[in-house]
Amino acid sequence: MPQYTPPLRDMQFVLHELLNVVDEFKMIPAHAEVDADTINAVLEEGGKFASEVIAPINLSGDSEGCALDRSTHEVTPPKGFREAYATYVEGGWPALSCDTAYGGQGLPHTLNQFFYEMLNSANQAWTMYPGLSHGAYEALHAHGTPEQKAVYLPKLTSGEWTGTMCLTEPHCGTDLGLLRTKAEPQADGTYALTGQKIFISAGEHNLAANIVHLVLARLPDAPAGSKGISLFLVPKFKVAADGSIGERNGIFCSGLEHKMGIHANSTCQMTLEGAVGTLVGEPNKGLAAMFVMMNTARLGVGNQSLGLTEVAYQNAVAYAKDRIQMRSLSGPKAPDKPADPIIVHPDVRKMLLTARAYAEGARALQAYTVLQLDKALGSDDEDERKACEAEVALLTPIIKAFFTDNGWIATSHCMQVFGGHGYIHEWGMEQFVRDARINMIYEGTNxxxxxxxxxxxxxxxxxxxxxxxxxxxxxxxxxxxxxxxxxxxxxxxxxxxxxxxxxxxxxxxxxxxxxxxxxxxxxxxxxxxxxxxxxxxxxxxxxxxxxxxxxxxxxxxxxxxxxxxxxxxxxxxxxxxxxxxxxxxxxxxxxxxxxx
Amino acid sequence: MPQYTPPLRDMQFVLHELLNVVDEFKMIPAHAEVDADTINAVLEEGGKFASEVIAPINLSGDSEGCALDRSTHEVTPPKGFREAYATYVEGGWPALSCDTAYGGQGLPHTLNQFFYEMLNSANQAWTMYPGLSHGAYEALHAHGTPEQKAVYLPKLTSGEWTGTMCLTEPHCGTDLGLLRTKAEPQADGTYALTGQKIFISAGEHNLAANIVHLVLARLPDAPAGSKGISLFLVPKFKVAADGSIGERNGIFCSGLEHKMGIHANSTCQMTLEGAVGTLVGEPNKGLAAMFVMMNTARLGVGNQSLGLTEVAYQNAVAYAKDRIQMRSLSGPKAPDKPADPIIVHPDVRKMLLTARAYAEGARALQAYTVLQLDKALGSDDEDERKACEAEVALLTPIIKAFFTDNGWIATSHCMQVFGGHGYIHEWGMEQFVRDARINMIYEGTNxxxxxxxxxxxxxxxxxxxxxxxxxxxxxxxxxxxxxxxxxxxxxxxxxxxxxxxxxxxxxxxxxxxxxxxxxxxxxxxxxxxxxxxxxxxxxxxxxxxxxxxxxxxxxxxxxxxxxxxxxxxxxxxxxxxxxxxxxxxxxxxxxxxxxx
The missing domain is CATH 1.20.1410 (I/LWEQ domain)
Incomplete structure (x- = not known):
């Protein structure tokens, strides 16, 4: 089974030596007090959670997958996933970079991004359960009504509830202008949603008490195309104004997708049959509101491949130092052994260094970008906010596509280092390759x-x-x-x-x-x-x-x-x-x- | 489910217009009578077998995999595999390019290679059951004793029995000099083999009445390293001099590997416990004899990725013409539809054309190379035989590595054309990617x-x-x-x-x-x-x-x-x-x- 050691030294190098984040944070009022000790302590504890709690259930989760009970529409993730999520919530991790107004810890996104790199290295499929919540949180935080915010943001912040993004339909993914899910206004100001969604990550599971679906749909009078799409909040269980959970809503999992990888995440076909929802943001402006989630998600997807690149590298290095096979072309390097460790061979080193360089380059570029995001959100200088926002917008597609293409190359190289063993499930290397493949597709293809x-x-x-x-x-x-x-x-x-x-x-x-x-x-x-x-x-x-x-x-x-x-x-x-x-x-x- | 149409027109172009094989065959005494009609008829019938018999069980075979009964050590391949193999044998396909002295049809390898491209497109995992037999056939044909040839070659030619290559052990793959399986000489001139082999493709199954294992092992007095390896013939069932099958031999499947792909092929851990074998070739010269199999196999592996590239291309093209999503940047191309078919988008075309060019380039280079192989084996001019042999030796590693790296790129591109659907098993595209991945590893890593x-x-x-x-x-x-x-x-x-x-x-x-x-x-x-x-x-x-x-x-x-x-x-x-x-x-x- 693969092992994972959080790359704390390199993270600290990027944060403190390359980017001097503590000085940068001093210029952002909300983060002015964040010091190096806090940063390092969070990374260390976060790394323990990743390596000790969720890394051990990554391979087993892939083998086991998720199970749908068609009579109840309930989905059971693999063994250990629910317990790990409870530990995650107890540790207060969902709240790390959330708004203090809703119970969050208000720490910089830069720090949260590093924490997520470690989660992704340890277990991408598990990490998508809480990971999708961030997008829902951001969209509600930016576009929700005061009532929606009051009820939902504290629950997403604590991790008591999780979130999803319900965009794709069988006939449309990239081209959301074609979508057909309908939202009928009801007398009480809510909407009744009917339609079919596919590829909904973490769409149904038993990790959290409720699931907050953010659903794109069309109002009856909506113009055709992408200018007629609205965003709705549709909870799995209906929620009273005081936040208490009521009866089951008409949104349920009608099938699980059988995928190349991320087997342990429940990728759901979701059916909406008169599901009750409330509007988020303006009518027909749903796509703009959804893009708030999407941009966060795109940085998150790049980070997934960074995480996989790092963990694949670590395991390939360990194997290359241990496995003996053939002699170095320039003469034996381990003459006391029957063959040399394969790390002596130049091309093995080339494959390893490719993964290493892609991980280290990505870690630096991503941290820089998310630091600009923290400035864009929190600087008190409007010009700086705008400049940072533009830079984040520029770099986001690069992080999404370049990192995930590199992750595909790197995980495949690291698997290759294992020779035939790399193709065998129990070593865990081929899982990294399969998991990495989705990152080139979802949240907008590369x-x-x-x-x-x-x-x-x-x-x-x-x-x-x-x-x-x-x-x-x-x-x-x-x-x-x-x-x-x-x-x-x-x-x-x-x-x-x-x-x-x-x-x-x-x-x-x-x-x-x-x-x-x-x-x-x-x-x-x-x-x-x-x-x-x-x-x-x-x-x-x-x-x-x-x-x-x-x-x-x-x-x-x-x-x-x-x-x-x-x-x-x-x-x-x-x-x-x-x-x-x-x-x-x-x-x-x-x-x-x-x-x- | 993916569809497959044999690319007969392009094959005929390569054979008749690019290489003028009929004229070339005239210079090879054994093939002087092979005409264009024969070639085209074989390709057409072979294509029917591929597309009608084995393509339909490719996706289901991947889902089902193989099953090992640990009490009997018997392996059951997926549904339909046994019946398809019977059809294959009835059609006389195993004999296509085998020596007429042993019941073969004696047709050129060039033709057989095209036939195998189609089999690989249709079902790589199934094709490996008969495919491995070719290596065993070649090794026995080149190095077997007259008795071994008389007993085994007719059975391999007819397909009544299949063959394997038993090389790899847990601690050695590339570096066969490290292998430990022992062969003890017995009083009757046979050998008793004991050891553990892994990654044995088609190592155990119920498709054929017997399995002819070619096993690398060490004699008691063998020198250390690669100069102390001998090759043995170890049948699953012992065989009498008249070819009749006797009792079960001490070689059995002790485990099935769980792999990234080629799920439907039984990749076996094989245990030898005093299995009775006979020597093939000279003592301690086993590696040289094995290389006869290996070179054939390397051309075969390149051909596997050519096959996968072609079938992935065909299905991605069909999808790209059918799937509508977004408008062309230069204005609507299908104004009567709500969006344009995605084949209008330049990058979709780039992905498709990459696969197409890799398939067509590979088909030409491979056909040329195997034609040189036919000349190397059959020309009556010794200088030409030598020159052709050297050229085949030069081009073989290119066919193995360049084709399989390209196949990985191409199948991944074709999967990408499907967007999120490409990641879903039922579409079959991700299977091509997973199957293609092994080709970069086995028969000598790239x-x-x-x-x-x-x-x-x-x-x-x-x-x-x-x-x-x-x-x-x-x-x-x-x-x-x-x-x-x-x-x-x-x-x-x-x-x-x-x-x-x-x-x-x-x-x-x-x-x-x-x-x-x-x-x-x-x-x-x-x-x-x-x-x-x-x-x-x-x-x-x-x-x-x-x-x-x-x-x-x-x-x-x-x-x-x-x-x-x-x-x-x-x-x-x-x-x-x-x-x-x-x-x-x-x-x-x-x-x-x-x-x-």
Missing amino acids: TIQSLDLLGRKVLHNNGATLKAFGKKIIDFVEEEGVNEAMQEFVNPLADIGDKVTKLTQELGMKAFGNPDEVGAAAVDYLRVVGHLCFSYFFARMAKIALEKQASGDPFYKAKLATARFYFAKLLPETAGLIRSCRAGLAPLMEMDEALF | TIQSLDLLGRKVLHNNGATLKAFGKKIIDFVEEEGVNEAMQEFVNPLADIGDKVTKLTQELGMKAFGNPDEVGAAAVDYLRVVGHLCFSYFFARMAKIALEKQASGDPFYKAKLATARFYFAKLLPETAGLIRSCRAGLAPLMEMDEALF
């Missing part, structure tokens, strides 16, 4: 992310947001331009920065001629910009490591080695991506549809 | 293939074999150098050819300094050479398509579009691979083992 990045976030304002982020990179390059030791990092960083600038301009011109050029280029483009971000953070981390390596702490030596590996072996991928990107639309459209 | 290519096949003779193959490419480029219409294909082909030449020279120099440089470069190098091969065959196919497009047959239009897509969007990957390759060993070795 193609959708790339269109969001290139179309909406970059070209929409003529690259202004990208330029603002790029300015930070240019400043760093200029600062380090005279630093001899940093040349190996800033030169490739400057180079990829120039290439992104040029490529963006070219694509802007092309898109002007034919909007489909955006669709042709977007996926390659996102990956190139992802590498620009990683190059920037690896260069910044290398600077710190160079300054501190004389301390003798081997952590800095390892950080430098990882950064050098990244620039030498992973960044070069951009050379091919840029060429493919430049090849444009024509090679994709030449084939007549009938000839496929 | 890293091992790359070391075989760069170390043994290329650098070992100073690139002589590669140069001989490269000469064909140079000749083609020179021939087409004056052909205006071919410039778009031969220029990038010439360019990648030059790059491979240069890179190979560089790596040869580096390897001279440090053999670990081979291990650092090999995986990137193999992928670059794979692209050189695909570029060559796409250019050759484009030449034919250009010549024949005036016929109005849309097949040629589609072939040109696929070739153009390949050069524009897939070949550019080599730019990054070459840079990564050049970055060499140092970035992989800087990290101390303890710091991982």
Whole structure:
């Protein structure tokens, strides 16, 4: 069974040495008192919960899956999941970054994101039960009525209840404008919802006393398409104004999906038969309200793949040090053994270092992004709030798509390190690969992310947001331009920065001629910009490591080695991506549809 | 449930228009009479068997898996597998390319390889039951005693019995020199084998009356390491000299592996407890004899991923034409529908065309390679036999590793086309991904293939074999150098050819300094050479398509579009691979083992 050790040292490096979060938090009134000891203590305790409580039930949960009782419509998650959730609630973990007005601890999202990385490493399927609640919490917090907030937010904050996002229907996922679920207004101001939803994560389970479904549906007079969608709050059990639970509502699980992975999470087909709901936000503005959940969720999905990359890496390293097989091509390295440990082989190291670099790059970029989110939500400077918000919007699709594509590559590499054993369930490595695969699909496929990045976030304002982020990179390059030791990092960083600038301009011109050029280029483009971000953070981390390596702490030596590996072996991928990107639309459209 | 249509037109194009196999077969005495009608009839009938008999039990087989009765050690494959195997035997399919001396039909391997592509598309797990027999047949045919051949080859040819390869043990897979299974000589000239084998595909089942295990083991006086391994024939049921089946032998299935995919194939832990075996080939020369099976098997594994790529492509195309979601960025393409079919979106086309190009490139390269194998086995010109043998040896690791890495990419892309539905078992797409994953591991991991290519096949003779193959490419480029219409294909082909030449020279120099440089470069190098091969065959196919497009047959239009897509969007990957390759060993070795 896989093991998991929370990467506390690297997290602390990112928080305290790379980002100086304590100083940054001082500029955010609500977090001004958050100190390093608090941060470190939360990470340490959170790491214990992840590694001791939910990691041990990850493999068994995958084997066992969820069970639906068709007579009662109740779903039973795998053994140990309910108990683990109770422990989670007792520990106060759901409240970590929630509003103190509703019983939350009000800690920064940055901290919660690190906590979730550990949960995802330990058990992605389990983590989705509480994880979906965050989206419901955010949407209600932003768009709920005072009554909805008063009743529901304390329960979501405490974890007594969980939440879901009910968007997808059999015929529509990406294109929610096509959805058909209907909401009929009732005399008492509520709505009666009828329809069929699919792929509802944590849609039904017995972990919590109630489930708060946020459901997209159409009002009778709604305009066609995405401008006629409204958001409704539909609880599993009806709830009185005092928060007490009443009778069962007409929303129930009509089937469980049989999936490639995340077997232990109940992915439900949900049937609504006159389910009573209340409106969240304005009529026909449901999609905008839902996007509050979606953006949080997209950062969360990137974090899932970061978590899987880290845990797959740790286990592949342990195996590569232990497993002996063949001799090093340059002569025996463990002459006392019948063969060398496979970590001596260069390609085994390449697979391991790929996972390591993707994890460390992601950890830095994500922490930076969520710190900007904390500023966007809490700074008392409006200009800063806006600038941070724009940067988070820019980086969110990169975190979602680049991290999850990398997670697929990394978990597959780590599985490969195990040879044939990697393909066998009991080792747990193939589960990481299967679990990682959904992250490229849900909360907007990675193609959708790339269109969001290139179309909406970059070209929409003529690259202004990208330029603002790029300015930070240019400043760093200029600062380090005279630093001899940093040349190996800033030169490739400057180079990829120039290439992104040029490529963006070219694509802007092309898109002007034919909007489909955006669709042709977007996926390659996102990956190139992802590498620009990683190059920037690896260069910044290398600077710190160079300054501190004389301390003798081997952590800095390892950080430098990882950064050098990244620039030498992973960044070069951009050379091919840029060429493919430049090849444009024509090679994709030449084939007549009938000839496929 | 996925559908499968045998790609007969493309197969015929490769056989008759690209390779002119009928003319080639005329130069091989044993195949001189094989005509186009025979070839086409075999493909058509074989395609019917694949699509009508075994494709329908692929998804159900994955769900059901195999069952081991621990009291009897008998394994029951999923429903329908036994009946399908009986149909296969009745149809005479096992005998297709077997020696007529043992009841075979003596048809070329080239034809059998196409037949197997269709079987693999239809049901990889089922196909492994008869598929492993081929390796056993080849090893016995090459190294068996006259008695072994007389008894066993007719049964393997008819399919009455199946075969296995028993190599791997829990502590050794790649490094067979470490194996421990013992063979004690008995007074009657047989051997008593004792030990534990794992990952034995089709190791136990009820499809055939007997199973012929080829087992690697050590004689008591054997030298340590790989020079002390011998090959033994160990039947499930003991066999009399007249071929009649006797009592149960001491080799049995002690456990079934629970795997990521190929659930319907029984992957067995096999225990040998004094099992009676006979020696195959010379004592202590077992590894060499086993390599006869292994080389066949490696071509077979590449073919598995070709099969999966094709079937995944077909189903993704059908879905992309049917599923409507969003509008084309350049304006509605199906204004009569509420949304456009997703095949209008450039990135959906990119995913589909990637799979298509990988399938068509693989089909051409594989057919060419197996045609060289037919010549190596059957030409009456010894020089040609040797040259062909060397070329097959060169191309085999490329077929194994490049095809299976591509198959992983392609099946994953095709699954992605389905969005969330791709992750759901009932659609069958995620099964293709899970099944494809083993192909990168077994019969020598893809890293091992790359070391075989760069170390043994290329650098070992100073690139002589590669140069001989490269000469064909140079000749083609020179021939087409004056052909205006071919410039778009031969220029990038010439360019990648030059790059491979240069890179190979560089790596040869580096390897001279440090053999670990081979291990650092090999995986990137193999992928670059794979692209050189695909570029060559796409250019050759484009030449034919250009010549024949005036016929109005849309097949040629589609072939040109696929070739153009390949050069524009897939070949550019080599730019990054070459840079990564050049970055060499140092970035992989800087990290101390303890710091991982």
